[in-house]
Structures are given as C-alpha cells and as structure tokens.
Amino acid sequence: MVALCQFREACFEEFWPYENGMRAVVQRASRARVIVDGRVTGEIGAGLMVLLAVGREDTAATAKSMAEKIVNLRIFNDAEGKMNLSLLDVHGALLAVSQFTLYGDARGGRRPSFIQAAPPEQGKALYEEFARAVSELGVRVEKGVFQAHMAVELVNDGPVTILLDSDKSF
Secondary structure (H helix, E strand, O other), X not given: OHHHHHHHHHHHHHHOOOOOOOEEEEEEEEEEEEEEOOEEEEEEOOXXXXXXXXXXXXXXXXXXXXXXXXXXXXXXXXXXXXXXXXXHXXXXXXXXXXXXXXXXXXXXXXXXXOOOEOOHHHHHHHHHHHHHHHHHOOOOEEEOOOOOOOEEEEEEXXXXXXXXXXXXXX
C-alpha cells in the first residue's frame, strides 16, 4: 500500500503543476456560525468566513502570510459601492473553519484523494497559527472545531467569494 501511495504522489506531482500550499475559500458574510453537537462554537456578524485547508508543505510563515492577505483583501464596499475596503477597515470579524476537503482531487475517479492535505497534527497546528495571526492583526476571530463534524451556516453578502492559495496558482 505504501508503494502505491508513493507512486500516486509521484504521478500527482507530475501532472499537477502546483505546489500544495494553503488554500482558502473567503466569503464576505453578513453573518455566519458553526454548530458542533448542537452547540454554537463560533459566530460572527459582518465579516469574513474562511474555509481553510493546510497542505503538506505549509509552515507557520505560510499561515501568517495567508492571514495578512485575507484581512487586507479589499472586498468590502466603500461609500460609492466599490470594493475598496478591507476587513480591518470595516472592523469586521472572521470565522475560521478548517476544511481539508479543499484538497480533494477527484480527477482520477469518483472518490477524491486527499494525499496533498497536511496530516492532522500539522493541519491543526497551522489552522491555530492562522487564527492567532489574524487575531494579532487586530481582528476578532471565531473558530470551528478541528476534525469535528460541523454544521456551517452562512449568509454570503453580495455574494462575494474569493479563492486563494499560498502558491498563487489562482
């Protein structure tokens, strides 16, 4: 089985030109929350909901860089209705939800492969580092629960949804 996984990783790297950096789906929200076992674990009003996936090659520096990028994205409307303001400018909050399935690769069949996602220990550490970095930038952070089954509710404002990855492949 290990040989097959190593072969699959080599094939993946040969045909997938991108590195496996941190990925995020950033959604402008009028409100969002996460519920685990019937209990709200994170909730925000106006701000951003971020679905975050950590890749095998990510580091604390990657998490900090992604945090800076996201809180400074100019995707909130100014007085003229143009997207000129950042989360920092509007004093919004951020709801961070770990979602390794952003690494799902279904090109080879019907069952996605997640071999490029970070192992759980690394994923959790860098998810926490991302949340800490956002907080250190002056933004209130709420979170989901790492590796838990979560119900995620979102009212997407706009709708505005931005895809980011630390490799800047899109």
